[in-house]
Amino acid sequence: MATYALRRILQTIPILFIISVLLFLLVRAAPGGPLTAARRNPNISKEQIEAIEEKLGLNDPLPVQYGRWLGGLLSGDMGDSIKFRRPVSEMIGERIPNTLTLVGASFFVTLLLAIPVGIFSARKPYSPFDYTMTTVTFIGQAIPVYWLGLGLIVVFYVVLKNPFTGDPLFPVGGMNTRGQEGNWLDTLWHLVLPVAALSLGWIAWYSRFLRSSMMDVLHEDYVRTAKAKGLSERVVHYKHALQNAILPLITLIALDLPSLFAGALFVETIFSWPGMGRLFWDAAKGRDYPVLLGVVMITATLIIVCNILADLAYGWLDPRVKYD
């Protein structure tokens, strides 16, 4: 298993390299640039712009610029933000914990709700509960996350008020009330709506998946054997069937990670959550290259690492899987 892990890690190097080249080309080949606004400004002379370009190294051939960027990247330096004049690694470093808080909390809520719903639906298929859940999951999968987020803001911030104080029911901007920074209860309070917006679609999707995976497993021979042995239905379902039904979920989750980060980007934008998605969105509006490149590279790395972990976890949980 150690050799397998090592090989997988080595395999990520060419993938990350390809991604970095493609991204660099994509971001830099685009005409117009961070200095577009400066060029239109009549108060800034042509000489000044050329001086800035020279200073930022924007005039060097692309391969030279790429080499310089990659060299920096490998030593942990992702350059400075053009807009904020701050090291990109520092800016991203501040944002990563916030994004991971949001994604992690949504993930926790998703599994907490999706697993029981999936199991109950599979144990009593075509029951009223199952039909209700089927409808709810169809709705949940079709609601765009940005509309849901907006709807939650309208309902819980604009329309409904706290009957005692007259304040909005839930906060909708940022991670903390002013003056409450570092108070985790306050952060939790701010998490409610963003997490709700981000989780609904995932709850729908995973409970659906678990339902069908569980129903497949319930037709297996070993389930029949366990029942024939006289084990109670409860034990058969939870001990024998669930363990096997839940395994494919791990692979699915790993495959879905890019979409989870994409969803987080929308939620962060809508709720002004100071995470990487929000940072990326702001940077894209200002064509802040170093920040764009840094965020995508970090996200891609995170996704690849999680994929490897998922594969390793799968092998650890399922003794039938053999690494070669």
Next chain:
Amino acid sequence: MIEPLKPKEQTMASLILRRFFKHRLAGVAIAVMLVLIASSLLADLNPYSPTAQNPSNKLRDPNAAHWMGTDELGRDVLSRIIHGGRVSLAVGLFSTLLSISLGVAVGALSGFFGGWIDSILMRVTDAFLTFPSIFVLIILGAFLREQQLFILQNSIFVVIVIIAALSWMWPARLVRGLFLVLREKEFVSASKALGGSSFRLIVRHILPNCAGPILVSGTLQMASAIITESGLSYLGFGVQPPTPTWGSILSTAQNQIFTAPWLGFFPGAMIFITVMAINYIGDGLRDAFDPYVIHTE
């Protein structure tokens, strides 16, 4: 003389159609889609222009003259929604056709030939799958926003291409899997023994057997393409104004959240209804093509 028993003749298509319409919600969904398509085709018959501004008539609640009210510039929201639907449906349909074509080609080559072709194509597919595509879409969108070159003037076309370029991996994997199974079947060996070329085996014998799953995955792709396009336009990096799309209408509605909270309802609801309808059509197709589904009547 006794008449010989004649089997009731039934073509494959009519069988599939009949099974499809047994799924009642899929039938409703088809009706909904037909209404949406008809309204976007006939969008120009609408008495209001989607871009005509009327500052003296802004932010009106839905009323008899303006069924969905007017926005912050006094434009008729219903008209904008209908014209926006034209864009959203076109982007959904054409990006799906493009991504399915590309995916089927990659999957078919990979699954049929195997070996190094398969290795290379699947590594590329894997790399694309780990790509957080929304980030790339936004970068491309940012590029698009400032772009003045004539070919990129048409932002709808570019949005179609980039959505397809970042979503062909799912049909590719699906088709590859189907090909791996089907290429071992007797009817394929038979055709091969009769001297059928690889092209003939792929196109005439294997591909038609993949039609069901491909159609179903097409519906999923179309639903997600519509959500992606709207999301991109919502963030400001998709189809550019003044062309209205559901996403950009939603985005401007967000600024009026305190003065006119209902404004965001209609564009989002349209996305939701469309995606719901497409998903139900997909569900119906799945049943219609799956020989193992037993219909309880």
